[in-house]
Amino acid sequence: MAQLPGAGRATAVGVACLLACTALTACGSDAEPGRKADGSASSSGGDDGAAVRTAFDRTAEADTARMTLRTQTSAAGQSATADGKGVIDLSAGDSTMTISAAGQKIEQRVVDQVVYQKVPERQRAQVPGKKPWVKIDLKKAAAQQNGQGGSRISDPAESAGFAKGITDKDTRKVGTEKIDGVNTTHYRVTVDVDKLSTGAKLKRQVGPTLPMDVWLDDKGRIRRQQVDMTIKATTGQTDSADTPRKAKVHTRIEFSDFGTEVEAQAPPADETADLTDKLSQTRH
Template sequence: MTMRVRTAAAGKSVTVHGEGAIDFQDGESNMTVRAGDQRIEQRVADQVLYQKLPAGQTKRVPGNKPWISIDLKKVASQGGSGTDQGLGDPAESAAFAKGITDKDVKKVGTTTIDGANTSQYRVTVDVTKLPNGASLQRQVGSTVPMDLWVDDDGRIRRQQVDMTVKGSAGKGGSTTGAASEQAKVRMLIEYGDFGTDVEADKPPASQTADMTDRLLKQNQQQS
């Protein structure tokens, strides 16, 4: 799979690229994520997100360790989302397709993707049906539009989601200043080479710093 996430706010935009492989059965994945000249190696294994940060960023990590980890299950249990950090968990991003409703489904065209004939559909995603839907709903609303390109075997070859994401409220519910700004986000995911074996090995524990609690504390301060 490949991912491209473009975020535009306050007259500026940032595009993050990711490519790798995902096992939809157990959610394990490995990806390389790039933003500008920054490159991050990322893995998800046993519902834990691991990221190998660029050398210049490890000074902010306890013990100056090259890898950080985030327990996605623990974050989700407290209403958070792993995708708050870069691309985060690609399985969570791909899960937008699970919230498709039968309302306003419209075929808008056909095209060829990676040699496969596909039909393009414009659909509505019910955010409340997604993993961590309650948290996401506060940011993007109850529904978002999505385009899907489906091949003759019923497999999704491409999906594109467009969202307007609200800024995080400050303490006491304040949304003043930069926190109140909205961001336009376009997420494009493409799939291919179905049936590929996916291996996502955990990095050595001695080289990994658990950042789960720090992330949860940060989310609590912003809520």
């Protein structure tokens, strides 16, 4: 990544974008309180938390969707913004999209939790073997970064578990809004990090809670999801005051056209350079 000045920045931001996409993958609650027999959200008092928790399942049941997203990251006086547009398989997490970042457009595919990005032709000389594609295996990267194979905030499985940390007392209805002409209900929730499967590790990076906003349509599906977090470096990265570096990340994703066609395929192996190990090295 460090050897790819332009594409590296786009890749890093693209992986951050992936957090929002993967929040729907394989998630859901064990039960479905607060649902009517027809699957719609109950409107009785005290059911706001249940409506948000079950929204992840309701959205995944749509199978596929068109998506747009924006991720803004700032750290050490610098900032980066990425805008993405594409389609996603809401059950498997596979996706195809075009990401605009660092003044360029990058084609990205996600297949089986592996991110593939096409390198601009003028930068391919910096890629091992001058390959046109690079890839990052998110599961392998998460294991390398933790040493013991445990997940962290960049692990899609952990992002998918957000619903487990949403409680009734930390959920409130903000109001109603239209998104692309669709009526939605806006909820603000606080995710209790301790309730997540790797809460102890995540807590050291993001603190005890994560704020999240979701907008649900009348079928209980997520139309917009917004997460703001401050991530603290865990190993060896400090600023000039010898305190751990922090990065602020704002991510917003919107879904539409549920049921749209999705065809996400990995590029040929002989045209792909694996940067997973390099990514891990730059984070230590």
